[in-house]
Amino acid sequence: MAHDREVLRMIWEGQIGICFQADRDEIVGIKPEPFYLMISRLSYLPLVTDKVRKYFSRYISAEHQDGAVWFDFNGTPLRLHYPIGVLYDLLHPEEDSTPWCLTIHFSKFPEDMLVKLNSKELLESHYMSCLKEADVLKHRGLVISAMQKKDHNQLWLGLVNEKFDQFWAVNRRLMEPYGDLESFKNIPLRIYTDDDFTYTQKLISPISVGGQKKSLADLMAELSTPVRRAVGCRTHGIDLHEETQLQWMSEHLSYPDNFLHLSVDYKDV
Amino acid sequence: MSTEEHVWRAHVVRRLRERNRKECDNFKEIIEQNNRLIDHVAQLKADNLKISVENEQLRNAVSTGGTGSNVAIATLEKKLLSQQEELTELHKRKGENSQMIVDLNQKVEQQRIIISEKEHSLVEQQTNNNRLRAEVQLLHSSLEELKKLNNTMLDEHTALQLAFSSLEEKLRGVQDENRRLLERLMQYKSKDADKLNEENESIIRKRLPSIFRKRSAKLKRDLEDAVREPSSSSNAASSPGAASLQRNSSPAQFVGGLIGDEDFDEAAINGAMEAIGLDDNEYISARFTAGEIAENSRASIDTLKATGYLGQANPTKILMKFEAHENESHAVRWSPVERMVATGGADRKVKLWDIGKNSTEPRAVLSGSSAGINSVDFDSTGAYILGTSNDYGARVWTVMDNRLRHTLTGHSGKVMAAKYVQEPIKVVTGSHDRTLKIWDLRSIACIETKFAGSSCNDLVTTDSLGSTIISGHYDKKIRFWDIRTEKQADDVLMPAKITSLDLSKDCNYLICSVRDDTIKLLDLRKNQVISTFTNEHFKISCDFARASFNSSGLKIACGSADGAIYIWNVNGFLEATLKGHSTAVNAVSWSPNNNMLASVGKNKRCTIYSES
Numbered sequence: 001m002a003h004d005r006e007v008l009r010m011i012w013e014g015q016i017g018i019c020f021q022a023d024r025d026e027i028v029g030i031k032p033e034p035f036y037l038m039i040s041r042l043s044y045l046p047l048v049t050d051k052v053r054k055y056f057s058r059y060i061s062a063e064h065q066d067g068a069v070w071f072d073f074n075g076t077p078l079r080l081h082y083p084i085g086v087l088y089d090l091l092h093p094e095e096d097s098t099p100w101c102l103t104i105h106f107s108k109f110p111e112d113m114l115v116k117l118n119s120k121e122l123l124e125s126h127y128m129s130c131l132k133e134a135d136v137l138k139h140r141g142l143v144i145s146a147m148q149k150k151d152h153n154q155l156w157l158g159l160v161n162e163k164f165d166q167f168w169a170v171n172r173r174l175m176e177p178y179g180d181l182e183s184f185k186n187i188p189l190r191i192y193t194d195d196d197f198t199y200t201q202k203l204i205s206p207i208s209v210g211g212q213k214k215s216l217a218d219l220m221a222e223l224s225t226p227v228r229r230a231v232g233c234r235t236h237g238i239d240l241h242e243e244t245q246l247q248w249m250s251e252h253l254s255y256p257d258n259f260l261h262l263s264v265d266y267k268d269v
Numbered sequence: 270m271s272t273e274e275h276v277w278r279a280h281v282v283r284r285l286r287e288r289n290r291k292e293c294d295n296f297k298e299i300i301e302q303n304n305r306l307i308d309h310v311a312q313l314k315a316d317n318l319k320i321s322v323e324n325e326q327l328r329n330a331v332s333t334g335g336t337g338s339n340v341a342i343a344t345l346e347k348k349l350l351s352q353q354e355e356l357t358e359l360h361k362r363k364g365e366n367s368q369m370i371v372d373l374n375q376k377v378e379q380q381r382i383i384i385s386e387k388e389h390s391l392v393e394q395q396t397n398n399n400r401l402r403a404e405v406q407l408l409h410s411s412l413e414e415l416k417k418l419n420n421t422m423l424d425e426h427t428a429l430q431l432a433f434s435s436l437e438e439k440l441r442g443v444q445d446e447n448r449r450l451l452e453r454l455m456q457y458k459s460k461d462a463d464k465l466n467e468e469n470e471s472i473i474r475k476r477l478p479s480i481f482r483k484r485s486a487k488l489k490r491d492l493e494d495a496v497r498e499p500s501s502s503s504n505a506a507s508s509p510g511a512a513s514l515q516r517n518s519s520p521a522q523f524v525g526g527l528i529g530d531e532d533f534d535e536a537a538i539n540g541a542m543e544a545i546g547l548d549d550n551e552y553i554s555a556r557f558t559a560g561e562i563a564e565n566s567r568a569s570i571d572t573l574k575a576t577g578y579l580g581q582a583n584p585t586k587i588l589m590k591f592e593a594h595e596n597e598s599h600a601v602r603w604s605p606v607e608r609m610v611a612t613g614g615a616d617r618k619v620k621l622w623d624i625g626k627n628s629t630e631p632r633a634v635l636s637g638s639s640a641g642i643n644s645v646d647f648d649s650t651g652a653y654i655l656g657t658s659n660d661y662g663a664r665v666w667t668v669m670d671n672r673l674r675h676t677l678t679g680h681s682g683k684v685m686a687a688k689y690v691q692e693p694i695k696v697v698t699g700s701h702d703r704t705l706k707i708w709d710l711r712s713i714a715c716i717e718t719k720f721a722g723s724s725c726n727d728l729v730t731t732d733s734l735g736s737t738i739i740s741g742h743y744d745k746k747i748r749f750w751d752i753r754t755e756k757q758a759d760d761v762l763m764p765a766k767i768t769s770l771d772l773s774k775d776c777n778y779l780i781c782s783v784r785d786d787t788i789k790l791l792d793l794r795k796n797q798v799i800s801t802f803t804n805e806h807f808k809i810s811c812d813f814a815r816a817s818f819n820s821s822g823l824k825i826a827c828g829s830a831d832g833a834i835y836i837w838n839v840n841g842f843l844e845a846t847l848k849g850h851s852t853a854v855n856a857v858s859w860s861p862n863n864n865m866l867a868s869v870g871k872n873k874r875c876t877i878y879s880e881s
Contacts, residue, residue: 004278010285015293017300035307036300038293055307099296215277237292238284241277253281 007252011236012164014041016088017099020052020071022059026106032059036099040162041085041236042256045071045078046117047160049104056104064106068116071102077110078102079197080117081126086261089237090192124156127257131155131174134188134258137203138250139178147173159256167256174258175251183207183247189260191223199261206247216249217242223264232265428704428718435703435722442744454491461488583824583836583845584866584878590849591629591875593620598869599813600644603860604668606651610858610867612875613642619656621668624865624877633671637664643813644686644727648693655696657684663698665710677708679715685813688730690738690752699725699740707752719750726813727769731776731793741767741781743812747791761796763789769815773822778839780825782816784809788827790839802837806846810853810870819859826866828854834868834878849876 020035035055039048046069053069071078073091092100109116117123131152135144151170158167177183183206190199204222208214220230220242233240235253254260333339593601594614602611608624609632619635619642640659647654653674657663663684665675677687682702690697695716696708701724707717723744731737738750747767748760765785772779779791786808790800808830816827824844825837832850834857837843852871859866866878 007278007281007285010282010289014285014289015297017293017296036303038297038300097291097295099300236285237288238281240284241280244277244281248278 004252008168009164011253012040012042012167014085014236015039016041016084019099019101020049020056020104021101022056023103023105026060026064028061029059032056034101039084041083041088043084043159043162044082044123045080045084045087046120046123048084052104056106060106067106068109068118070105070109070114072105073100073102077113079114081115081123082197083255083257083261085236085255086192089234089263090197120160127156127159128152130257130259134254135174137186137188138174138184138258140185142178143174155256171256171258175254183213184250187246187250187260188254188258189250189262192261192263193266204246206245206250214246215242216240216244216246219246220264226269228266228268230264231267234263234265235261431720432703435720439703439722458491461491582864582880584864584880585845585847586879587849588865588877588879589624589627589629590877591622592873593622593869593875594618594873596873597641597855597871598873598875599855600642600656600815601856601858601867601869601875602645602647603858603865603867604647604651605649605861608860608862609651609668610875610877611645611647611654612869613645613656614869614873615641617641617658619645619654619666621654621671622875629877633668635664635666635671635673637666637673637676638662640683643683644815646688648689650693653689653693655687655689657687657698659683661700661702663687663696663708665696675710675713677706677713677715679706680704682724685725686727688728688738690730697728697730697738699728701725705738705740705750717752721748726767727815729770729772729779731772739770739772739779741770743767745783747779747781749796759796761791761798766812768809768812771816771818773818774820775822778818778822780816780818782809782814782827784812788816788825788837790825800839800841802841802843804835804843804846806831806833807835810855813855815856815858817857817859819864820861824859826857826859828857828868828870832870834866847878849878850874 015038018037018039020037022032032055035052037048037052049069049071057065070080076091078087078091088100117126132141132144135141147170154166154170157163158170185205187204187206189204190201192199202222204214204219206214208218216233220233223230240249250260330339333342593612595616596614598612598614600611600613603609604611610622610624611619612622613619617636617638617640619638621632621635623630623632635654635656638656638658638660639662643657643659645654645656647668652668654666654668655663656666661678661680661682661684663677663680664673665677666673677696677698680698680700680702682700684698684700687696687698689695690707694710696710698706698708699721700706703721703723703725705719705721705725705728706715707719708714709716721740721742723742723746725740725742728738728740731739738752740748740750742748743766745763745766746760747763747770763781763783764787765783768782768784770779770781777793779793780788781791782788786803788802789798790802791797792799802825806829807827810828810830814828816825818825823839825839826834828834828850830853832848832852832854834847834850834854835843836845836847847866847868850868850870850872854868854870857866857868864880867875868878869875
């Protein structure tokens with residue numbers, strides 16, 4: 001199979017312009033200027049907002065210096081363990097071309113809606129859990145378990161430090177079919193239908209019963225029900241051609257946690 | 270296959286480029302520049318702060334004067350700091366040492382306090398110990414005293430019981446005596462009536478007027494006694510004690526009257542005896558002399574004197590006269606060894622007088638008595654003097670230094686006489702409490718009490734009869750006591766109460782002055798009256814009038830109520846009558862070595878007579 005490095009690099013280098021602003025209720029003294037930052041789509045909010053936190057800490061009272069930091073967009077708290085690209089695709093209006101405005105908070109953490117990730121070790125654990133889940137779907141977990149600990153660390157550090165070559169030196173083995181097989185056993189994917197961050201997972205094989213490779217149209221057909229029909233699919237901010245092969249999509253359009261995060265549109269029959 | 274793959278791949282690539290342009294390319298540069306500017310501002314602020322700090326340091330350096338001085342100053346400051354640290358360290362050490370000293374001083378002080386407390390406790394314990402010992406000793410003494418007191422009270426109880434018994438007996442005796450006296454009074458009154466009739470007959474004849482006057486005087490005295498008796502009866506109703514005393518005194522008065530009449534009869538009898546005596550003397554003198562026999566008594570006395578039968582002349586001249594006491598004098602006694610006289614008076618004193626050849630010097634005043642002195646006496650060596658007093662006590666003084674040696678208390682009435690029994694250990698005293706007491710001068714205690722049953726007026730002691738005491742009493746009896754047998758040996762009844770007793774030197778003869786104005790001579794070997802001395806002018810002056818033997822035992826002297834002193838020969842006749850006192854004479858005493866006589870009376874005076 002040919003690995004399309006162009007597509008991989010374009011996916012890796014995708015960035016979003018975000019404008020961070022402070023919560024007026026928490027500001028003590030003069031109002032700070034908004035803080036603008038270009039953030040990678042594949043990363044997570046806690047990993048890239050240290051600079052933002054430091055910038056706004058000077059403007060809040062001392063008692064909130066150690067508080068848990070969280071973000072919201074128009075009143076909706078953002079899940080800290082979702083990739084930033086997924087959050088953007090679900091919430092940002094498609095027609096709006098200005099940077100994404102988020103509000104940073106240092107207090108009143110919404111315990112009932114968000115999971116508190118106080119340290120980067122917790123986020124790393126979550127990432128590793130997703131990797132193992134994806135590998136179980138693709139290779140029955142054989143590849144991820146055959147790796148050494150240092151390989152796991154290399155994957156995480158490559159992601160944190162935004163090093164493409166360092167990351168794909170190890171991730172390449174996770175994107176190859178095992179043995180003499182031509183495809184994964186199942187495609188790891190998560191299907192988002194609404195803007196409430198809930199997703200659906202189904203066992204989708206890349207090979208059809210007849211032995212042919214499945215395409216996006218086949219996936220749409222499987223996802224349709226008698227009452228509604230799937231009509232479109234987006235990921236990484238683009239809509240996909242219905243003839244795109246699922247195996248290829250999984251190899252090239254997955255996020256670093258090896259999952260396809262698909263936003264599916266439905267139309268009522 | 271390749272064509273189909275190409276189509277959807279190209280679609281993906283194209284879509285991705287459009288996404289990048291829309292989402293990133295429009296404002297990626299401007300956002301990156303903004304971030305750079307923010308970083309630059311932060312960097313500049315940091316640089317500004319650092320430069321300010323350096324500026325301040327440089328300004329300080331300029332003010333301190335250069336780099337070289339800075340180095341020197343730094344060195345000096347370092348030295349100074351080290352020195353200060355060292356000083357601080359030394360101060361700290363000094364403080365620690367001071368604290369240590371203070372702590373040690375506190376410990377020393379505490380130890381000292383503990384030591385003083387221990388010593389104080391020790392002293393306290395010793396004090397307690399001494400106090401308890403003193404208490405024990407005191408309790409022992411108290412116990413001893415209580416025992417003695419108990420014994421004394423038991424003795425006194427016994428004595429009081431005996432006294433009570435004797436008083437009851439005495440009361441019955443007195444009542445019987447009163448009854449008998451009344452009967453005799455009736456008899457004598459009828460006799461007086463008869464004599465009055467005789468006198469009426471004699472008045473007709475106008476003979477013997479003096480006898481008539483005498484009878485008139487007696488009759489007057491009887492009438493006074495009769496008048497006084499009802500008043501005493503009324504007093505008896507108001508005061509029983511006083512009544513009993515007055516009843517005791519009233520019979521005395523009656524007795525006095527009766528004795529007067531009896532004296533008259535006895536005087537007649539004595540006159541006859543005297544005549545017989547004179548005849549005997551004349552007979553004797555006739556046999557011894559070649560001269561003629563005289564008929565009257567004066568002639569016979571002169572004859573006796575001339576013949577030297579008496580052997581001694583009488584002291585008839587007043588040698589000296591001096592005031593012995595402040596008031597009435599009761600007692601007089603010559604010292605047995607030197608020319609010294611002791612007198613006792615109602616002024617509570619015993620006085621000693623040195624009798625010179627023609628003068629008298631006061632030698633000493635012996636005091637200690639609380640009431641009048643009744644009698645004085647010397648021991649045989651003349652070293653001690655005994656005095657008895659109305660304060661119920663007797664006293665012993667030493668003559669040499671005039672000090673009071675003993676006080677003998679225990680009698681419950683006036684002590685009338687005292688004598689040595691066994692010199693110088695024992696003394697016997699006689700009292701108005703109707704007892705005789707024998708005293709041990711070594712323990713100053715009464716060792717024996719004899720219940721006589723009647724007031725004792727005088728007593729004498731004799732060693733030749735084996736410690737015999739002879740006492741004369743109010744009830745007209747002379748009692749003889751043998752000390753060894755603890756009981757009365759004998760008694761002799763006299764016609765009236767006894768006022769005094771005296772023994773001859775050989776202790777064979779006893780004279781007693783009796784209230785019936787007579788003096789009796791008793792032979793102690795027979796306890797019989799062998800002679801009676803009296804005179805028509807001689808009257809006993811008081812209940813304790815004293816008579817005295819002379820040293821040879823051949824003469825008897827006694828004072829009279831008329832102020833004269835009468836001297837009789839033991840053979841019965843009057844030898845001399847001495848004048849000089851203006852009032853009654855109470856006591857006389859013969860000098861044992863010289864022919865001198867001392868006398869005292871109611872007029873405070875003492876008169877010394879010597880031979881002419």
